Amino acid sequence: MRFTSLIIELIRARPRLIVWHVILFQAALWLIVPLLLYRSPPGDLATVLAYGREYRVGTELGPPLAFWLADIAFRAAGNHIFGVYLLAQLCSIAAFWTLYLLARAVVGGQQAVLAVLLTMTVVAFSSPGVDFGPLVLARPLWALLLLHSWQLIGQGRRNAWFAWSIEAGLLLLTTPAAVGLLILVAGFAIATARGRRTLMSFDPLFALLVIVVLALPYLIWLIRADTLALPHLPALAELSARAAHGGGLLGRLLLAMFGIVLLVVLNSGWFTRDADDAPIIYRPPVEPLARNFVYFFAIAPALAGSLISGLFDLDRVVGGAGIALMMSGLAVIVAAGDLIQLRRHRVLRAVWAAAIGVPAVAVVVGSIFLPWTGGGEVATSLPATAIGHFFGDSFERRTNQPLRAVTGDAELASLISLDPGRPHLFLDAAPERTPWLTQEKFYQTGGVVVWRAADTVGSPPADIAQHFPDLVPEVPRVFDRLVNGRQPLLRVGWAIVRPKAVASLQGSGATQNAAR
Numbered sequence: 165m166r167f168t169s170l171i172i173e174l175i176r177a178r179p180r181l182i183v184w185h186v187i188l189f190q191a192a193l194w195l196i197v198p199l200l201l202y203r204s205p206p207g208d209l210a211t212v213l214a215y216g217r218e219y220r221v222g223t224e225l226g227p228p229l230a231f232w233l234a235d236i237a238f239r240a241a242g243n244h245i246f247g248v249y250l251l252a253q254l255c256s257i258a259a260f261w262t263l264y265l266l267a268r269a270v271v272g273g274q275q276a277v278l279a280v281l282l283t284m285t286v287v288a289f290s291s292p293g294v295d296f297g298p299l300v301l302a303r304p305l306w307a308l309l310l311l312h313s314w315q316l317i318g319q320g321r322r323n324a325w326f327a328w329s330i331e332a333g334l335l336l337l338t339t340p341a342a343v344g345l346l347i348l349v350a351g352f353a354i355a356t357a358r359g360r361r362t363l364m365s366f367d368p369l370f371a372l373l374v375i376v377v378l379a380l381p382y383l384i385w386l387i388r389a390d391t392l393a394l395p396h397l398p399a400l401a402e403l404s405a406r407a408a409h410g411g412g413l414l415g416r417l418l419l420a421m422f423g424i425v426l427l428v429v430l431n432s433g434w435f436t437r438d439a440d441d442a443p444i445i446y447r448p449p450v451e452p453l454a455r456n457f458v459y460f461f462a463i464a465p466a467l468a469g470s471l472i473s474g475l476f477d478l479d480r481v482v483g484g485a486g487i488a489l490m491m492s493g494l495a496v497i498v499a500a501g502d503l504i505q506l507r508r509h510r511v512l513r514a515v516w517a518a519a520i521g522v523p524a525v526a527v528v529v530g531s532i533f534l535p536w537t538g539g540g541e542v543a544t545s546l547p548a549t550a551i552g553h554f555f556g557d558s559f560e561r562r563t564n565q566p567l568r569a570v571t572g573d574a575e576l577a578s579l580i581s582l583d584p585g586r587p588h589l590f591l592d593a594a595p596e597r598t599p600w601l602t603q604e605k606f607y608q609t610g611g612v613v614v615w616r617a618a619d620t621v622g623s624p625p626a627d628i629a630q631h632f633p634d635l636v637p638e639v640p641r642v643f644d645r646l647v648n649g650r651q652p653l654l655r656v657g658w659a660i661v662r663p664k665a666v667a668s669l670q671g672s673g674a675t676q677n678a679a680r
Contacts, residue, residue: 263283282424306487423515563662
């Protein structure tokens with residue numbers, strides 16, 4: 165008698181239930197882990213919030229939408245980082261659910277579940293970014309754009325144009341890679357007969373109008389900021405090094421798919437004798453256009469992103485690994501055939517659970533045990549709340565005014581900018597990156613200058629002393645990390661720059677007292 169597990173039966177009978185369970189479980193996991201272990205925001209999240217607090221139409225970090233949404237979520241949660249963590253997980257849920265809808269339209273509901281499960285094992289998705297930013301927000305927007313692109317090209321649904329135009333406009337307001345992604349979509353449409361037929365109407369013109377209206381403020385900012393010029397092309401002598409760099413980025417994308425490769429190998433007939441008794445997941449035949457659509461958007465973003473990043477010597481694939489590998493799981497399912505046998509499904513479940521759980525375990529181990537090895541500081545162990553409260557309170561007690569600006573060490577300053585008073589972040593070493601504040605304005609409003617102190621004297625580093633020659637350092641403040649371990653004490657040197665109005669009043673008061 166053939167035995168089939170409950171999970172296999174649920175995939176066959178209730179595919180949507182399985183999808184919701186796995187994506188909500190993963191979202192809950194990555195909502196709980198940072199709340200328990202992170203005492204400061206991961207990655208560049210503090211900088212994202214500092215930029216979002218200014219509500220600029222554009223900055224040197226790119227389009228503004230992700231920064232605005234991060235600040236809105238932060239304020240909605242009572243100036244608590246929980247709001248931004250929740251927003252990041254909502255983006256993850258939206259991306260996976262949209263991917264399921266797209267996969268269901270191509271391979272049916274049962275195999276669409278397998279496509280989602282495979283995609284979740286990709287490194288970019290197995291640990292969904294709690295450091296919310298443009299790369300995280302772009303994922304659900306790209307998934308929605310692909311879904312409605314297929315509805316337009318493959319299913320001929322004209323009512324999808326409006327949603328497609330909104331998503332394209334929002335993607336342009338999220339990531340600079342949006343232009344290239346839209347070119348890929350347009351290129352696929354032009355290359356196919358049904359795509360060209362879809363474009364032969366007035367609907368694309370109205371969609372273009374909506375996109376222009378949404379992206380116009382940012383486009384005007386780009387023109388005024390004179391940032392529309394392309395990066396300089398490398399010299400011929402550098403092409404080989406740039407090509408190797410691009411190949412390395414592409415190799416990292418392939419390595420990020422190790423979980424998919426492992427599951428496919430374990431499911432092959434090489435490791436089982438009773439292959440014919442394995443349960444089967446069925447799908448209706450996939451039409452050639454759908455197959456080409458999936459393969460194109462599984463390969464083209466990764467290749468184009470790696471090529472461009474290599475050519476211009478960028479640190480990461482253009483658009484991020486999440487966009488480049490969005491269709492990887494679905495592409496494997498399409499290539500697997502109409503009948504997929506799930507051999508050794510208990511082993512497959514264990515490997516899948518490990519691919520999902522190992523990143524969370526790595527975070528726990530790194531946060532608790534890494535400080536004892538002396539291998540370096542865990543950035544998320546810094547007590548952001550205590551640091552921000554101390555310097556905000558100290559400035560207010562000294563000047564009788566709320567803290568309005570903070571500068572010095574970029575990492576520490578960005579953490580202090582998360583204090584409930586939300587002081588402005590000023591990067592004195594690169595003032596062009598924070599155009600809402602200049603050094604002259606900083607002296608007018610006053611603020612706190614911070615740096616990492618190497619001793620109990622707390623003398624400022626040479627670069628900070630050069631930018632602020634009149635600083636009078638205070639006694640350094642010592643803070644406890646989540647786990648101190650064998651690391652040196654966290655000493656923060658600091659000095660107060662008094663507002664000009666307060667300084668002048670204090671100066672005149674001292675003169676009058678001396679005269680008396």
